[in-house]
Amino acid sequence: MDQPSQKAVRIELFRLDTPSMRAFHLSWLAFFSCFFAWFGIAPLMKVVRDDLQLTKEQVGYCIIASVAATVLARLLIGRLCDTLGPRRTYTWLLVLGSLPVMGVGLAWNFESFIVFRLLIGLIGAAFVITQYHTSVMFAPNCVGTANATTAGWGNLGGGVTQAAMPLLFAGIVALGATPALGWRLSMVAAGAVCMLLGFVYYRCTQDCPEGNYRELRAAGLLPPKKQSKGSFLAACRDVRVWALFVAYAACFGIELTIKNVAALYFIDYFDEFKRMSATEAMSWAGLVAAMYGGMNVFSRTVGGIVSDRLATRRQLSGRVAWLFVTLFCEGLALLWFSQARSVYGAIPALLTVALFVQMAAGATYAIVPFINPKALGSVAGIVGAGGNLGAVAAGLLFTDLVPWPQALLILGITVVGCSFVTFLVRAVPQAVETHSFDTASADAVPAPAPVSEPAYGAT
Secondary structure, three states, X not given: OXXXXXXXXXXXXXXXXXXXXXXXXXXXXXXXXXXXXXXXXXXXXXXXXXXXXXXXXXXXXXXXXXXXXXXXXXXXXXXXXXXXXXXXXXXXXXXHHHHHHXXXXXXXXXXXXXXXXXXXXXXXXXXXXXXXXXXXXXXXXXXXXXXXXXXXXXXXXXXXXXXXXXXXXXXXXXXXXOHHHHHHHHHHHHHHHHHHHHHHHHHHOOOEOOEOHHHHHHOOOOOOHHHHOOHHHHXXXXXXXXXXXXXXXXXXXXXXXXXXXXXXXXXXXXXXXXXXXXXXXXXXXXXXXXHHHHHHHOXXXXXXXXXXHHHHHHHHHHHHHHHHHHHHHHHHHHHHHHHOOOHHHHHHHHHHHHHHHHHHHHHHHOOHHHOXXXXXXXXXXXXXXXXXXXXXXXXXXXXXXXXXXXXXXXXXXXXXXXXXXXHHHHHOOOHHHHHHHHHOOXXXXXXXXOOOOOOOOOO
16 A cells, blocks of 8 residues: 655645745745746846837847747756756756846847847746646646646746836946946846745755755665656657647746737837836836736636635646636637737736736646656646747737737637637546555655655656
8 A cells, every 4th residue: 555645735825845836936935036036137128229229120030039948948847857856956947047037137239239149048948847846746636736736826936027127227226337237237136036045945945845865865765867768758748638738838827928028019009008107107017027926926826726626626627627718718819919909908808818828837746746747847848848938929910010008919819719729638547546546645654765666756
């Protein structure tokens, strides 16, 4: 008989004395800092555009560059989580990823700026580690909520940066710096925070409830690295993984794209902002964009909570049905936003998009842990890469290819169509989740996981 898992069966927000809750809080905080740095330049793009004399088409290519590198990075990071463990993987990503964030201040023209923007996108892979770490720390009865909450609070960094970076920039300029120097120093500050958190993460977390992968492998409690080599190919052969890949492209990909364009969209397309001064318009547009990102404080969590609740009655079929609903409604909200012609209609439409796009993202990763637990990192990485590939594809529409309102209309129609792909996930074996619900108990006595099938889902 299998020994009880040491995974946490409840989320206790005000505790830091357990490995699960330390991983919970530090993973969302690390992802928050990465997201803040990743999109820190977005609300400052008006200043950057003037400083580097970028065209509208070049701005569009910078939007694509910011998410393009993350596609490959997420595929690699998922594999590293399976082998090195989330603790060391996150540490290296935070420390190395902080370098291009600070280095973007050295950009002097479009070519140098887009190279740094491409490299900054690597830290977007932090999301995969966050989802992996909470997946191995929490039992199935609450893993959807844990994944959605850590991801949502981390994504909140993309909203906070929309309001905080213009304020930081204004403060630096008020101290006597030129605007050209102000945006550069603002990014240095964002990168420094990422580097600091890298050292904190290494010191204060562990890979899974039982310990760190390196020590567990040395003790024979975890299969050697070479046995996990086939996990990526196994994930690639599973049609359910690619269905979730498409679903995540249609939700998180859209979220990333709108984070990148929201501030400029309001400045360029709404008369209320055109009548303001440049600094005033940038601040108010950043605030609107921050409201969009700020919805992550609860909306992605709601997506995970509802998924967990439906799973108690309908198991994974309930999770899939909920994902379909959120994606379908997201598409309708995008259609509404695309037709708004004043800020009084555009802002409510934008917030409705935020609600459903973020709930859909939470619902997607409430399914991921049950696809292939022995290839969790690979599955999480592939699905996560789908979000960024979706952002790249959506970003192409904003390279001055079509007017931006028309681009949003096309995205809305596309998302409605993609929502039906989720029904391909219905073939997920329900026995995995049923067994986990039966065995997960708050009174379970912690014990080492069996060598053949680690309780924390690694391979």
